Amino acid sequence: MAIETLTGAAIRPHLPALARLRIGVFRDWPYLYDGSEAAEARYLEHFAASPHAALVVARRGGEIVGCSTCQPLVEQSDNLVAPWRAAGIEPQRVFYFGESVLLAAHRGQGIGVAFFAAREAHARGAGRYDIATFCAVERPEKHRLRPAGYVPLDGFWNRRGYARRADLVCRMAWKQVDSDAEVENQLVFWTKSLR
Ligand SMILES: CC(C)(COP(=O)(O)OP(=O)(O)OC[C@H]1O[C@@H](n2cnc3c(N)ncnc32)[C@H](O)[C@@H]1OP(=O)(O)O)[C@@H](O)C(=O)NCCC(=O)NCCS
Numbered sequence: 001m002a003i004e005t006l007t008g009a010a011i012r013p014h015l016p017a018l019a020r021l022r023i024g025v026f027r028d029w030p031y032l033y034d035g036s037e038a039a040e041a042r043y044l045e046h047f048a049a050s051p052h053a054a055l056v057v058a059r060r061g062g063e064i065v066g067c068s069t070c071q072p073l074v075e076q077s078d079n080l081v082a083p084w085r086a087a088g089i090e091p092q093r094v095f096y097f098g099e100s101v102l103l104a105a106h107r108g109q110g111i112g113v114a115f116f117a118a119r120e121a122h123a124r125g126a127g128r129y130d131i132a133t134f135c136a137v138e139r140p141e142k143h144r145l146r147p148a149g150y151v152p153l154d155g156f157w158n159r160r161g162y163a164r165r166a167d168l169v170c171r172m173a174w175k176q177v178d179s180d181a182e183v184e185n186q187l188v189f190w191t192k193s194l195r
Contacts, residue, residue: 001065001106003114005122006055014055015044017064018101025101029147030139032176039175047098050075054122058102058111066102068115070095070122073133080135083168083189089131095123095194097134116160124194132194134162135170135187145178162190 006014023035047053050071058066073081073094084091100115123129136153139146154164168189173182 001109001111002059003111003118004057004059005118006057007053007122008051011053011055012048014057014064014067015048017057018055018067018069019044021064021067021101021103022099025103026099027177029145029150030137030152031174032145032178034175034177034179036175046075047071052126054119056115056118056122058106058114060106065106066100066111066115068100068119069098070119071098072096072126072129079172080170083170087168092128093130095119095126095129095132097132112156113160120192120194129194131191132162133168133189133191135189136164138169138186138188157190160192162192165189165191 019035019037019040022033022040026033026035047055047069052075053069053071056068056070057064073084073091073096076096080096081091084094097116097119100112102111102115120132123132136157157164166188168191170187170189171184172187173184175181176183
């Protein structure tokens with residue numbers, strides 16, 4: 001398995017692979033994302049336009065089997081930035097980790113750990129960021145689509161050094177597999193010091 005961090009113009013050629021993985025992997029619990037190429041194109045164009053973004057790709061035998069993204073928090077839309085201002089934390093100090101999406105057949109081999117290490121290295125390399133963050137969707141315990149025996153990623157994230165921040169929440173809307181239109185979801189941020 002080869003893990004590579006791409007920046008600048010090297011990102012764009014890999015956007016179709018990232019879109020394919022996002023649509024495929026985020027369809028599952030807990031995201032339930034019913035992705036369309038149009039929605040992906042908007043999201044990915046914004047990501048690729050960031051001068052400080054990084055795309056980490058996992059390749060096996062030439063095929064991209066996983067992707068992970070990051071970019072400065074201030075480049076995100078206001079619904080993601082505002083909670084930080086409200087909490088008295090300068091968004092300029094924060095590096096935002098967008099997503100990790102890995103085909104199920106390749107999980108449990110350390111690639112998710114490598115995605116965190118690569119993004120933290122990129123954020124530290126940028127020099128002026130104190131905090132790494134990502135956000136996770138909140139779902140009711142009794143949701144009818146929760147798979148039996150589902151193990152949340154909370155333990156995995158704790159072991160990477162991230163803490164759940166119940167005081168930092170945001171809302172994002174997306175079309176779900178169980179809805180006809182976009183649904184607004186609540187997500188909670190997790191943080192780790194980069195110092
Ligand atoms: C999140 C995700 C990328 C994690 O990927 P992963 O490659 O399975 O994760 P890892 O293999 O790195 O880590 C899983 C465990 O295996 C362990 N591990 C590390 N190296 C390993 C190896 N060589 N062999 C086996 N296990 C290993 C890790 O230490 C970790 O255990 P720990 O948490 O007890 O430390 C993957 O589950 C995924 O794509 N999920 C769906 C999308 C999603 O929810 N993304 C997150 C939000 S955007």
